[in-house]
Amino acid sequence: MRQRSRGRATLAVVAAMCAVAALPGQAYGAGESTTYIFAPQAKAVNGAAVNTEAAELxxxxxxxxxxxxxxxxxxRLNLDETTNAYVSAVVVPKRGDKVAYGDGITISIRDQSNLECGSQNARFQSAEYPRPIAAYAYRNVKKDSSICKDPGAxxxxxxxxxxxxxxxxDWELEIRYVSEPQLAKGASTGTEAPDEWPSASPTPPTAASDNRRHGGSGYYDATSLTTGEWKDEVEPGQTLFYRVPVDWGQQIFATAGLGNSTLPDENExxxxxxxxxxxxxxxxxxxxxxxxSYSGKPxxxxxxPVPPVAYRNRFASATGxxxxxFxxxxxxxxxxxxxxxxxxxSEPFPLTLTVTVKGTAGPTPYEGDAxxxxxxxxxxxxxxxxQSGAQAAESRSSRMKLLGAAGIGAGAVLVLGLGGWTLLARRRQAAAATPAGTGDVGQQQPYGGPPQAW
Structure with a gap:
């Protein structure tokens, strides 16, 4: 009976693990919220008006x-003398807020003498309506420069x-701080930015048979895409997020298309x-x-066209x-x-995203895990x-929990089995020591025989 129960428990664990492994990607039409989704692990931090009172990231x-x-x-950042640091800020105005051309933020990293290491701005330009926009600042250690090279605050x-x-x-901010891995010894990265790269539009990819992917509501839950034509829907005022893996030496192209309106008046x-x-x-x-621009027609x-991913692109003055x-x-x-x-x-409008990633992936220039x-x-x-990053993390967490539960269950079965074997061995030993003609004859077995299956 116990063998059958143990088998059913094992099958249940395996089935659950298979179910987690087979979780589908983000369903089309799921997560219809038009608000920005902040990373759930984000910690609350207040910026300081005076730098000496700043909280450390x-x-x-x-x-x-x-x-x-x-x-x-x-x-505040505390940096060593070798690491390249990046701090990004996603600006999230409230829906309905009024923004004008040129509104936005500038983010910079500065040393203790207030010398700027690197900066970028995020602006509402041309499209003057509130939406999440992002920019980053960086401190890159340069061999031929004495600026922003010292360790410290x-x-x-x-x-x-x-x-x-x-x-x-108020504008909400989502701030991220990441460090770039160290270069591997002998890595060939180049020291000058490219001045030309392929700019011809690629051949449009063929649409997959199941090409509906609904965008996320932030960087945290951005929906993953690869080369292909993808269908979605977008509501007025809504921002959808997607992410595409682009490796070293590869180039990304993207087009967004809006479908026609079904209303009779298509002249606005x-x-x-x-x-x-x-x-x-x-x-x-x-x-x-x-x-x-849009007038109700497709x-x-x-x-x-942006250049292929290359370490040497950082030496260019143009942001693009x-x-x-990397x-x-x-x-x-x-x-x-x-x-x-x-x-x-106000009904959702048909949206098509056409994404192409061109080029053969090259080796990483970094040492260790990138x-x-x-x-x-x-x-x-x-x-x-x-799958979005959030879904992948949830799947990994569920698998680890199930593996842990399976391990605990197997351990419990092993302990019970050893306990039963020990008890049985003691009974046999006691039976062997009992004089002939006494005790329960039906329970006597030769000492040293094989243990009874548990």
């Missing part, structure tokens, strides 16, 4: 903060810039109807497509080149202007299945 961590109208906030400064006519509400012209942005694995801004917009400096997940975000809903209805600055086989599998 830890590498590999995510934080949640906010910035007021016209405010300048400081955070550094300041992260985030400055909000808004027009007097803009909304005065809306400029900046659809905005599309590309960010790198450290969530530094790479490029934004020219905002697409329309599309594409990112300008220098941000293509491999990993590249993020696409698409926002539909809320004004579209006023003229063409972390987020690399592409693994698991990443490629997630891209094909459509």
């Amino acid at each position: 830890k590498t590999g961590s995510v934080y949640r903060s906010s910035i007021k109208f016209g405010e300048k906030l400081y955070y 550094y300041n992260v400064l985030i400055e909000r810039e808004s027009k007097d006519t803009s909304g005065r509400g 012209y809306i400029s900046s109807a659809l905005a599309m942005s590309l960010d790198n694995p450290a969530q530094g801004h790479v490029d934004a497509a020219s905002p697409m 329309a599309s917009v594409s990112l300008d 080149v220098s941000a293509m400096r 491999a990993g997940w590249y993020y696409l975000s698409v926002t539909l202007n809320p004004e579209v809903g006023k003229f063409y209805g 972390g987020i600055f690399g592409v693994t086989q698991d990443d490629q599998d997630m891209a094909r299945s459509g």
Whole structure:
């Protein structure tokens, strides 16, 4: 009886593990919330008006903060003399807030003499409606420079810039701090930025038979994509997030298309109807497509060709080149202007994303584990299945819990089995020591015989 129970328990564990392993990608139409999803592990942190009062950020961590109208906030880093550091800030205005052309933030890392190590800004340009936008600052150690090279305390400064006519509400911030791995000895990285790269539009990929993927609501739950044509729906005012693995030597192309309206009036012209942005694995801004106009008819917009991923891209002065400096997940975000809903209805609009990753993957220049600055086989599998990072983490956690439960169950069975074997051996020993003709003859067995199956 116990053997059968043990078999059923084992089958149950195996079945549960198989069910977790077979979890589908993010379902089309799931997660219809139009609000930004912050990383659940984000720690609350307050920026300081004075740098000496700034809270320290830890590498590999995510934080949640906010910035007021016209405010300048400081955070602190403690750096060694060799590590390249990146701090990104995702700006999340409240829906309905008013933003003007040029509103946004500038984020920079500065040494104790206030010399700037590296900076970037995130701006609401052309597409003047609230949506999440991102930028990063960096401290890169350069052999031929004496700036930002010493170990010690550094300041992260985030400055909000808004027009007097803009909304005065607080902007929420999602802040990430990551460190770049050390280069491997003898790694060939180059010292000059490229001045040309392939720019011809690739042949459009063939749509998969099951090509519906619903975008996430933030970087945390961005839906994974690979080369292909993907269908989705987007609501007016909504921002959808996707991520694509791009390895060393590979180049990404992306186009977003909006389907036609089914309403009879298709003459209302809306400029900046659809905005599309590309960010790198450290969530530094790479490029934004020219905002697409819409008049109720099918329309599309594409990112300008960016260079293949290469370490030497960092030496370029242009953001669209220098941000293509490492491999990993590249993020696409698409926002539909809320004004579209006023003229063409609030129902979701058909959206098509066409993604192409060209080129053969090259070797990593880093020593050891590249972390987020690399592409693994698991990443490629997630891209094909459509899993988000959040879903993958949940699947891994569930598998580990089930494996732990299976291990505990197997251990309990083993302990019980050993206990039963010991008890049986003692009984046999006692029976062998009993004089002939006494005791229960039916229970006597020769000492040293094989133990009874448990």
